[in-house]
Amino acid sequence: MLPWKRALRPLAALLLTAAVAVVPAATASASDSAAPSSGWNDYSCKPSAAHPRPVVLVHGTFGNSVDNWLGLAPYLTSRGYCVYSLDYGELPGVPLFHGLGPIDKSAEQLSAFVDKVLAATGAAKADLVGHSQGGMMPRYYLRFLGGAAKVNALVGIAPDNHGTDLDGLTHLLPYFPGAEDLLKATTPGLADQITGSAFLTKLNTGGDTVPGVRYTVLATQYDEVVTPWRTQYLSGSDVRNVHLQDLCPLDLSEHLAIGLFDRIAFHEVANALDPAHATATTCASAFS
Secondary structure, eight states: OOHHHHHHHHHHHHHHHHHHHHHHHTTSOSSTTSSOOSSBSOTTOOOOSSSOSOEEEEOOTTOOTTGGGTTHHHHHHTTTOOEEEEOOOOOTTOOSOOOOSOHHHHHHHHHHHHHHHHHHHOOSOEEEEEETHHHHTHHHHHHHSSGGGTEEEEEEESOOTTOBOTTTGGGGGGGSTTHHHHHHHHOHHHHTTBTTOHHHHHHHTTOSOOTTOEEEEEEOTTOSSSSSGGGGOOOSTTEEEEEHHHHOTTOOOOHHHHHHTOHHHHHHHHHHHOGGGOOOOOGGGGGO
């Protein structure tokens, strides 16, 4: 592949994310009250003894509370979980495509949403599952906004925990005067995710984790948006980093697929939510 074509792959992936968000939105509003109610955003749902914590799903950049979870939410509700999803990082005048606002402010929205879910369910703690930015942003909530006292586990699906260089594309920003300032002004949520940003420096200074929370990271070596893909991993005493291709070499999922419909990843999410009853994840998990 020619170098310039390789450089454009991340941009194509971002456009595909937006396209995925448009189609279901024609029939469903992207508000947290519009998702299917069979256990998903059903505030009458009460956690069971088997699954005592509600699960909060945190979408990725350009995603929303419905479209990002059309695969995973039903997967979890069918297994007896109370599942909830929120919209965050909305920009004025930009419908459907969220996760674009300043990430520290998005973390405040997550904090308020978790409080809402805990109040409705009566649970003491929640579990968080996030895709892409949604797997990284909650770490700010845990570290700086008191979230560690309210969260048992964080599962990140292709999270940009240490930022991304978009296959090296961000290294070109200095060659376009004003481009980075424009990005920060118009879509601060994107600028915050660039490797070395002030937000990520603050987030990761002093360690990747906080005590009392279990962390799981699910990564695919074919990720073309969060690159280099190994930077998704966390370091800490209560961290499990999972390379999907170690579980199933045939899994070719890239950044979008791992969060949207990869049932091998979904099986690992279920294991992370209930480690006492975890079962082996293999290629056959794609059909379970």
